Amino acid sequence: MPSPEPQTDSTRPSAQHDPRADTGPDTRPDAGVGAPAHLGATDRLLPVWILAAMAAGLLLAVFAPGVGDVLGAFTIGSVSVPIAVGLLVMMYPVLAKVRYSDARAIAGDRRLLVSSLVLNWLIGPALMFALAWIFLPDLPEYRTGLIVVGLARCIAMVLIWNDLACGDREAAAFLVALNSVFQVLAFAALGWFYLQVLPAWLGLSTTSADFSIGAITGSVLVFLGIPLLAGYLSRRVGEATRGRAWYESRFLPRVGPFALYGLLFTIVLLFALQGSQVIERPFDVARIALPLLAYFAVMFAAGFATGKLAGLSYARTTTLAFTAAGNNFELAIAVAIGTFGATSGQALAGIVGPLIEVPALVALVYVALWLRPRLFPGDTRHPSPITESEPRS
Numbered sequence: 008m009p010s011p012e013p014q015t016d017s018t019r020p021s022a023q024h025d026p027r028a029d030t031g032p033d034t035r036p037d038a039g040v041g042a043p044a045h046l047g048a049t050d051r052l053l054p055v056w057i058l059a060a061m062a063a064g065l066l067l068a069v070f071a072p073g074v075g076d077v078l079g080a081f082t083i084g085s086v087s088v089p090i091a092v093g094l095l096v097m098m099y100p101v102l103a104k105v106r107y108s109d110a111r112a113i114a115g116d117r118r119l120l121v122s123s124l125v126l127n128w129l130i131g132p133a134l135m136f137a138l139a140w141i142f143l144p145d146l147p148e149y150r151t152g153l154i155v156v157g158l159a160r161c162i163a164m165v166l167i168w169n170d171l172a173c174g175d176r177e178a179a180a181f182l183v184a185l186n187s188v189f190q191v192l193a194f195a196a197l198g199w200f201y202l203q204v205l206p207a208w209l210g211l212s213t214t215s216a217d218f219s220i221g222a223i224t225g226s227v228l229v230f231l232g233i234p235l236l237a238g239y240l241s242r243r244v245g246e247a248t249r250g251r252a253w254y255e256s257r258f259l260p261r262v263g264p265f266a267l268y269g270l271l272f273t274i275v276l277l278f279a280l281q282g283s284q285v286i287e288r289p290f291d292v293a294r295i296a297l298p299l300l301a302y303f304a305v306m307f308a309a310g311f312a313t314g315k316l317a318g319l320s321y322a323r324t325t326t327l328a329f330t331a332a333g334n335n336f337e338l339a340i341a342v343a344i345g346t347f348g349a350t351s352g353q354a355l356a357g358i359v360g361p362l363i364e365v366p367a368l369v370a371l372v373y374v375a376l377w378l379r380p381r382l383f384p385g386d387t388r389h390p391s392p393i394t395e396s397e398p399r400s
Contacts, residue, residue: 009283054369060271064278074279089276090161094163095234097269100168100262102238105180113181118317123182126310126331129191132157132306136201138298149295151214152343152356158187158197161333162231168368172375174325182330187227222282226338274365295359303367307332312343321383325375
């Protein structure tokens with residue numbers, strides 16, 4: 008897949024720009040230009056590539072079922088090595104693009120941080136709990152699996168969706184790092200609350216679960232820590248030895264396409280590993296998919312509305328919406344398998360999560376781009392597709 012030629016990126020703040028003061032309209036010459044027209048050919052065809060990757064994974068699951076068994080055998084603890092490789096390749100280019108000196112200033116944007124924490128750690132888990140009980144009252148294993156998915160906040164693929172929708176890269180990197188810390192500290196306690204305490208208060212059946220803090224910490228370190236450190240060191244070393252102009256105009260365009268390659272590789276693996284479950288239990292998958300679709304739509308809408316009402320820019324509103332809507336399916340699957348077993352209904356619910364999340368959030372990328380000129384008419388900036396990287400002033 009050829010990568011588009013580098014182009015000037017007007018999405019990102021200049022060196023003199025204060026990232027905290029980003030709520031005003033964009034007065035630059037290119038403001039007002041619609042986003043989709045500037046997407047590269049590869050990125051405009053992203054839904055086609057993703058559908059092809061999903062189809063390829065399903066075909067492997069049907070006609071070469073042994074591939075899934077072989078891939079599934081490569082694990083270190085609760086971490087799937089093939090999935091980890093795909094996610095690391097996917098995340099590194101995005102995190103290498105982040106200007107970490109700007110990311111530090113995100114800590115001063117209290118509207119963004121408070122909104123993100125409330126959406127991710129109060130509203131998100133509560134909404135998934137409610138949807139799981141509404142849609143799956145007679146299927147306790149699937150219901151528990153969905154509640155576990157709701158507790159695992161996204162720290163991986165959200166970076167791709169955010170970049171495609173022209174969100175704030177620095178804000179996204181900061182928020183996923185913040186979520187990873189909360190994930191380690193709060194996941195077990197929230198699991199206890201939503202599986203035992205709250206159901207007992209409401210007169211509902213409870214579920215006992217003993218979550219492994221080690222598995223949670225390991226998942227965060229592998230899926231976020233490694234690519235984050237690699238991206239940070241690449242920028243620091245690249246700028247120190249060759250300068251920012253070389254790093255952003257020469258190095259980033261070379262590594263940029265690997266984000267898409269890693270994404271497609273991961274999708275093929277997911278469907279190859281779990282496609283048999285989808286084929287063998289289609290009605291169960293459909294029932295699990297309904298609350299998930301409702302969850303993604305409601306959380307994205309809540310994030311977008313919150314950002315708009317809080318006076319955030321389009322870029323940060325988009326970042327807020329995608330970090331709220333996405334989930335850490337790697338962690339949810341690992342926890343479900345480690346706690347309830349690989350063949351449990353809880354594990355199946357975790358497995359269905361990414362199979363539904365990928366096409367749903369790709370669709371929400373286009374929803375965000377469609378909403379931009381309508382809700383943020385003075386803030387229509389060029390997108391920065393994942394397959395390319397542009398020099399920034």
